[in-house]
Amino acid sequence: MKNTIAERIYDFLKNFPPFDVLEKEQLFKIASNVKVTYIEKDNFVFKQEENPHEYFYVVKDGAIGLYRGMDNEQILVDICDEGDIFGLRPLIQNDLYLMSAKATEESVLYAVSVEILKEIIQTNEKVKKFLIASFSSNIKTPYAKGTNGQLFANIEMHTSNTSFTEIQSAEFSKNPVTTLKTSTIKEAAQIMSDKRVGSILIVENKNPIGIITDKDLRSKIATGLVSIDESVTAIMSSPVKTFKQKITVAEAQIAMIKNKITHLCITKDGTTHSELIGVLSEHDIVILHGNNPSLLIKKINRAKEVTALKYIREKTSNLLLGYIEQNIPITFISQIISEINEAITIKAIELSIEEMDKEPPVKFGWLALGSQGRKEQLLMTDQDNALVFEDVSPDKYMPTKQYFLQLAKKVTEKLNVIGFEYCPANMMASNPNWCLSLSEWKNQFDTWIKSPTEDAIMMCTIFFDYDLVFGDKKLVNAMSDSIYDSINSFEIFLNFLGRNALRNPPPIGFFRQFLVEDDGAHKDQFDIKSRAIMPLVDAARLLILSHNVKDKNNTISRFKKLIKLEPKNEDLYLSCIDSFKILLQFRTNQGLKSNDTGRYVDLNNLNKFEKLKLKGCFKPIAAIQELLNIRYNLAQMM
Amino acid sequence: MIQFFKKKRYPKFWQEHLDKVQNSQKYSNFENIRFVAIDTETTGFDYENDRILCIGAVAIKNNKILVSDAFEIYLKQDVFNKETVKIHGIRKNGNEEKLSEEEALIKFLDYLDDAVIVAHHTAFDVNMINQALKRLKVGPLESKQLDTNYIHKKIAKTDTYKKIFSLEELCEIYNVQMHDRHTALGDALITAYLFLKQTAKYKKNNALNLFDLINTNYHLIK
Numbered sequence: 001m002k003n004t005i006a007e008r009i010y011d012f013l014k015n016f017p018p019f020d021v022l023e024k025e026q027l028f029k030i031a032s033n034v035k036v037t038y039i040e041k042d043n044f045v046f047k048q049e050e051n052p053h054e055y056f057y058v059v060k061d062g063a064i065g066l067y068r069g070m071d072n073e074q075i076l077v078d079i080c081d082e083g084d085i086f087g088l089r090p091l092i093q094n095d096l097y098l099m100s101a102k103a104t105e106e107s108v109l110y111a112v113s114v115e116i117l118k119e120i121i122q123t124n125e126k127v128k129k130f131l132i133a134s135f136s137s138n139i140k141t142p143y144a145k146g147t148n149g150q151l152f153a154n155i156e157m158h159t160s161n162t163s164f165t166e167i168q169s170a171e172f173s174k175n176p177v178t179t180l181k182t183s184t185i186k187e188a189a190q191i192m193s194d195k196r197v198g199s200i201l202i203v204e205n206k207n208p209i210g211i212i213t214d215k216d217l218r219s220k221i222a223t224g225l226v227s228i229d230e231s232v233t234a235i236m237s238s239p240v241k242t243f244k245q246k247i248t249v250a251e252a253q254i255a256m257i258k259n260k261i262t263h264l265c266i267t268k269d270g271t272t273h274s275e276l277i278g279v280l281s282e283h284d285i286v287i288l289h290g291n292n293p294s295l296l297i298k299k300i301n302r303a304k305e306v307t308a309l310k311y312i313r314e315k316t317s318n319l320l321l322g323y324i325e326q327n328i329p330i331t332f333i334s335q336i337i338s339e340i341n342e343a344i345t346i347k348a349i350e351l352s353i354e355e356m357d358k359e360p361p362v363k364f365g366w367l368a369l370g371s372q373g374r375k376e377q378l379l380m381t382d383q384d385n386a387l388v389f390e391d392v393s394p395d396k397y398m399p400t401k402q403y404f405l406q407l408a409k410k411v412t413e414k415l416n417v418i419g420f421e422y423c424p425a426n427m428m429a430s431n432p433n434w435c436l437s438l439s440e441w442k443n444q445f446d447t448w449i450k451s452p453t454e455d456a457i458m459m460c461t462i463f464f465d466y467d468l469v470f471g472d473k474k475l476v477n478a479m480s481d482s483i484y485d486s487i488n489s490f491e492i493f494l495n496f497l498g499r500n501a502l503r504n505p506p507p508i509g510f511f512r513q514f515l516v517e518d519d520g521a522h523k524d525q526f527d528i529k530s531r532a533i534m535p536l537v538d539a540a541r542l543l544i545l546s547h548n549v550k551d552k553n554n555t556i557s558r559f560k561k562l563i564k565l566e567p568k569n570e571d572l573y574l575s576c577i578d579s580f581k582i583l584l585q586f587r588t589n590q591g592l593k594s595n596d597t598g599r600y601v602d603l604n605n606l607n608k609f610e611k612l613k614l615k616g617c618f619k620p621i622a623a624i625q626e627l628l629n630i631r632y633n634l635a636q637m638m
Numbered sequence: 639m640i641q642f643f644k645k646k647r648y649p650k651f652w653q654e655h656l657d658k659v660q661n662s663q664k665y666s667n668f669e670n671i672r673f674v675a676i677d678t679e680t681t682g683f684d685y686e687n688d689r690i691l692c693i694g695a696v697a698i699k700n701n702k703i704l705v706s707d708a709f710e711i712y713l714k715q716d717v718f719n720k721e722t723v724k725i726h727g728i729r730k731n732g733n734e735e736k737l738s739e740e741e742a743l744i745k746f747l748d749y750l751d752d753a754v755i756v757a758h759h760t761a762f763d764v765n766m767i768n769q770a771l772k773r774l775k776v777g778p779l780e781s782k783q784l785d786t787n788y789i790h791k792k793i794a795k796t797d798t799y800k801k802i803f804s805l806e807e808l809c810e811i812y813n814v815q816m817h818d819r820h821t822a823l824g825d826a827l828i829t830a831y832l833f834l835k836q837t838a839k840y841k842k843n844n845a846l847n848l849f850d851l852i853n854t855n856y857h858l859i860k
Contacts, residue, residue: 003708004823036703038834
């Protein structure tokens, strides 16, 4: 028999997860068996510690607050609006209600039989994953083993069907063209032209020892530098970069960009000491993938002036847009974008040095700070940079500093033209305060660490995340060593850093167009940077500092390292990584959509799905802040 | 003997209706009572000459509307009034599967069981059904009846002098969204929503029992 009511309920439910992924018949069965109920304002649907009902509930109209009673106090844990589900976990886990559900407005609820849902869970894996994810956002410690990777299953639902090439294994050319090191260049060139290839591998006992490309023939033979009768070893590039068979396109691209090469050798065990089985060329990747970041890097390296760099930076934005549209993993995107930004900065420095009257008087290092230092910068944001130069004798100090200040001014001007705006707080190498000699930096860090005022701590959170972009690695290592020495001699500093990391607790969740805070207050704007991304960044920095780990400046790699150092917290750190990726992707999407930094999210523009996704990120933040709170005994410091 | 003889005179479906209503044990406990919100679409407002086009109904039990316990049936039309087509959209030879008046009433009575009827302006819908039953030589309906209009008058604080509230007016007062207006099941659902909200309000001041509710129906016999 026709049932118009069931059809209407079907139409409503299909807009909301997990109903949106149900088969039509499955959802219709649920809709046909809904019981509609009405709850007056301030009445309870159920109370904490009660036995579970036979149904779970979907809010049709109105709003339901979920409260947890603690010491005669009712703490608002969550608030559900149209389309939200509540009261499901106890049914599936045969448990009592952990919270009370009270109507904060008069509400109409759909009560859905759990029996029908259980049947569906058996057959629909996506629904199962969603439910696990939604439980984890409703209970305090969702990091049970076995839910890894399923925690954010709702993301996967939308991306699993999109095929993107970056995480596919790269298709490489098997049976590469080879010759022995006893061959002459002429012989090798003959083989290359016979086989119509642009490169030839030099092998010894089947292991690759070098490579000759068209470019080598052009630059070293045609120019007359080397005779064609000499051995191939005279012009081959050696050693070669080798990888295992299952290298992904993303890894291959990064390797090529990093090493400024166009060919990778695939060997049996991935080392140079094993049998060559194939070659992966940049061309192979271009074929796979129309838009090529390595080409952009090449253009950067060839650029002779700033306007060319500006153009390339704009191209990069398009590349970013394309990646986001293709749902390419955010970690890959941020690596590529960081590499490009770094290449641009390096080029800007090189161009600036050329403009100077003379070469730098001493060794120096150009440092990227903040998100660029962490390689987490996706959108155009402000410049944050600093400069360190070698210690010089007092009489040479002023001219040296003047030189580097002038250089820094040129660099920051160029970066500004390219599209990296000046830092409003003037945290740039062109500021005399942040263009210092090594010992001045050591003193500066030592002062910040040993008198941790609020300002000092703020500086630390920016300056600790530095990354050497250009210049001398030893200077930077010396800086890092001195930071750790200072921290080790003044350990309470970490507690201060911890207190800073807890400044911004995550919100509870969303309610219609509002953000719901701990104290029940509502806000209509969400600062995704300070409320969600930075708390994770701060936590990762603090924990990695406490382990004396150097050279880990990226939040995701910090958490990965922490998993190794503290295996007992693996689940928590994994969920932090997942959250961080989601948040970064979210911010990037927002930024691209509204053409800004994506920092402030307009809640009116979020759909239910996006809100659920964000809400899922808040729990790991709350959990890691809890961990910091206990570990650094911060409750007493607050 | 007379009783037995009398029983024999009714068709089976009608006798069952009488037995179910008379023997029901449920009416004393509000949570066990099955209410059925009904609405009929008709060719017009003349009890003698107009006919039922469609009956929609949905059950309510223990403050819940049971979507699985819904009823929607279309009747074959001998009488056709093209004026009302504009309202209910049911054409003489539309696509809906249609039953004869007799088949439809038998199915409806079977569905109704011992439920208490709830409608808006119940007298009209019940009268249309009773006229149809009369053509089958049975009736009138024995079921207990409630009217959302009169329940409202009992709990209303304003406009108490006003005799008749339209479904639209009540929807506004009780904040019920109006979807699928002028389909029988759509209006039945709206009536069911009104009833849920009214009983919730009624409960605030009184212990809820059926007989108090029925007492709001001073104009209805049942």
